Amino acid sequence: MIFMSAQRPLDVLNRALGSSVLVSLKGGRELRGKLSGFDVHVNLVLEDAEELHGNESVKRYGTMIIRGDSVVFISPAG
Amino acid sequence: MIFMSAQRPLDVLNRALGSSVLVSLKGGRELRGKLSGFDVHVNLVLEDAEELHGNESVKRYGTMIIRGDSVVFISPAG
Amino acid sequence: MIFMSAQRPLDVLNRALGSSVLVSLKGGRELRGKLSGFDVHVNLVLEDAEELHGNESVKRYGTMIIRGDSVVFISPAG
Amino acid sequence: MIFMSAQRPLDVLNRALGSSVLVSLKGGRELRGKLSGFDVHVNLVLEDAEELHGNESVKRYGTMIIRGDSVVFISPAG
Amino acid sequence: MIFMSAQRPLDVLNRALGSSVLVSLKGGRELRGKLSGFDVHVNLVLEDAEELHGNESVKRYGTMIIRGDSVVFISPAG
Amino acid sequence: MIFMSAQRPLDVLNRALGSSVLVSLKGGRELRGKLSGFDVHVNLVLEDAEELHGNESVKRYGTMIIRGDSVVFISPAG
Amino acid sequence: MIFMSAQRPLDVLNRALGSSVLVSLKGGRELRGKLSGFDVHVNLVLEDAEELHGNESVKRYGTMIIRGDSVVFISPAG
Numbered sequence: 001m002i003f004m005s006a007q008r009p010l011d012v013l014n015r016a017l018g019s020s021v022l023v024s025l026k027g028g029r030e031l032r033g034k035l036s037g038f039d040v041h042v043n044l045v046l047e048d049a050e051e052l053h054g055n056e057s058v059k060r061y062g063t064m065i066i067r068g069d070s071v072v073f074i075s076p077a078g
Numbered sequence: 079m080i081f082m083s084a085q086r087p088l089d090v091l092n093r094a095l096g097s098s099v100l101v102s103l104k105g106g107r108e109l110r111g112k113l114s115g116f117d118v119h120v121n122l123v124l125e126d127a128e129e130l131h132g133n134e135s136v137k138r139y140g141t142m143i144i145r146g147d148s149v150v151f152i153s154p155a156g
Numbered sequence: 157m158i159f160m161s162a163q164r165p166l167d168v169l170n171r172a173l174g175s176s177v178l179v180s181l182k183g184g185r186e187l188r189g190k191l192s193g194f195d196v197h198v199n200l201v202l203e204d205a206e207e208l209h210g211n212e213s214v215k216r217y218g219t220m221i222i223r224g225d226s227v228v229f230i231s232p233a234g
Numbered sequence: 235m236i237f238m239s240a241q242r243p244l245d246v247l248n249r250a251l252g253s254s255v256l257v258s259l260k261g262g263r264e265l266r267g268k269l270s271g272f273d274v275h276v277n278l279v280l281e282d283a284e285e286l287h288g289n290e291s292v293k294r295y296g297t298m299i300i301r302g303d304s305v306v307f308i309s310p311a312g
Numbered sequence: 313m314i315f316m317s318a319q320r321p322l323d324v325l326n327r328a329l330g331s332s333v334l335v336s337l338k339g340g341r342e343l344r345g346k347l348s349g350f351d352v353h354v355n356l357v358l359e360d361a362e363e364l365h366g367n368e369s370v371k372r373y374g375t376m377i378i379r380g381d382s383v384v385f386i387s388p389a390g
Numbered sequence: 391m392i393f394m395s396a397q398r399p400l401d402v403l404n405r406a407l408g409s410s411v412l413v414s415l416k417g418g419r420e421l422r423g424k425l426s427g428f429d430v431h432v433n434l435v436l437e438d439a440e441e442l443h444g445n446e447s448v449k450r451y452g453t454m455i456i457r458g459d460s461v462v463f464i465s466p467a468g
Numbered sequence: 469m470i471f472m473s474a475q476r477p478l479d480v481l482n483r484a485l486g487s488s489v490l491v492s493l494k495g496g497r498e499l500r501g502k503l504s505g506f507d508v509h510v511n512l513v514l515e516d517a518e519e520l521h522g523n524e525s526v527k528r529y530g531t532m533i534i535r536g537d538s539v540v541f542i543s544p545a546g
Contacts, residue, residue: 349397
């Protein structure tokens with residue numbers, strides 16, 4: 001087994017600052033945008049945010065503050 | 079990679095004071111109004127609030143206090 | 157841009173004491189009554205409360221204590 | 235405007251001790267009984283409790299402890 | 313009006329120790345058993361627990377630990 | 391009435407360590423496995439875990455960490 | 469009865485670092501990936517994450533941060 005040091009979830013978010021992320025919300029909505037901020041509650045700030053259905057953009061929002069409580073997962077590779 | 083300093087979510091809200099914001103609520107309701115206040119729980123005060131279906135206004139409310147617990151996201155560009 | 161000082165959500169509630177408010181609850185129920193008290197959890201006391209369907213009163217309750225956890229928004233102009 | 239001093243929600247509950255109250259629960263169930271106790275979490279004790287459909291009693295329970303987390307509102311006039 | 317001293321919800325639970333109780337859960341399930349323990353979170357221990365549909369027993373469980381978070385109400389008269 | 395000393399819920403869980411338990415989750419899923427650990431949040435560790443439909447095993451998982459927040463009840467006799 | 473020392477849930481997660489885990493989310497979604505980090509809230513970091521329907525991969529995500537609040541269970545053997 002290869003030794004692996006653990007990554008803290010908020011450190012991984014921190015490294016994603018300035019990159020595009022996919023955000024999956026409770027209830028199934030998906031958003032995509034450039035992560036420009038977050039806090040310890042996993043509240044997020046996205047720039048150039050858009051809502052996705054499947055992989056298609058269906059609505060554009062500009063800046064968006066997302067409450068952490070609504071977030072299921074965040075994928076920086078999105 | 080371009081260096082980016084993180085924006086704190088509440089600072090982004092603070093800059094939106096006095097501007098029109100779109101508020102998406104749990105369960106899918108959407109509200110729009112002028113953000114005139116908020117607190118650390120993301121409780122919000124909107125003025126000239128209206129409820130939207132799609133992009134159309136379906137009801138007008140005047141002043142409105144929204145509990146942060148019901149908020150999914152807030153978009154100042156809305 | 158016009159300068160705007162922020163209003164705290166609980167201060168806005170405080171100014172609504174003695175006035176009629178519309179209260180929207182999780183799950184879609186709507187109540188209306190005279191706001192006669194509240195606390196920091198946004199627990200509310202209404203007098204002459206009534207439940208609304210659309211804009212019509214469908215049930216009258218007298219005094220009512222509403223748990224803040226069930227509240228989506230409160231509109232003093234209601 | 236008439237001056238009004240605010241009533242605290244728990245004080246209103248306290249005055250309802252010994253009286254019949256209507257309790258509306260998350261999910262739509264309604265209970266009625268004599269309020270014989272409560273605590274700061276709005277956990278309630280009812281005596282001679284009964285479940286209502288519309289205004290009709292459909293089941294009798296005797297004493298009942300209700301968790302505050304399930305309570306939407308309490309109406310002493312019920 | 314008759315004077316009534318308030319009963320604390322956990323004191324009422326305490327008096328029910330050793331007796332049969334009906335427990336109503338979020339989502340509508342009903343359990344019945346002998347209450348043999350609880351804590352401040354209203355986590356419960358039942359002995360000879362059974363699940364009910366209407367008033368009929370549909371499944372027997374022996375000892376059961378119920379998380380308080382899932383409990384809607386507890387009726388010692390059940 | 392027989393005197394009964396109360397059992398604390400976490401003590402009952404502690405006595406179930408090493409035994410097979412049935413775990414009922416929010417949303418209706420049922421799991422069964424050997425309880426090999428837990429903490430104060432009622433997070434659980436099961437070994438040789440399997441998911442049940444009715445009383446039949448439909449999927450095997452090996453070790454499983456269950457978040458307490460998803461647990462409705464745990465029955466050591468399962 | 470064989471003596472068994474309890475395993476703490478977070479210790480079991482810690483031993484799974486670097487291994488493939490199956491993560492079951494509220495609402496029924498299932499994810500699989502290599503666990504590369506977690507914190508006390510059971511927020512998780514997965515690498516090479518994919519979403520599963522049944523046992524088939526339906527979408528690939530790369531790195532993913534999952535909020536603990538959405539997690540039902542984690543199975544290192546998945």
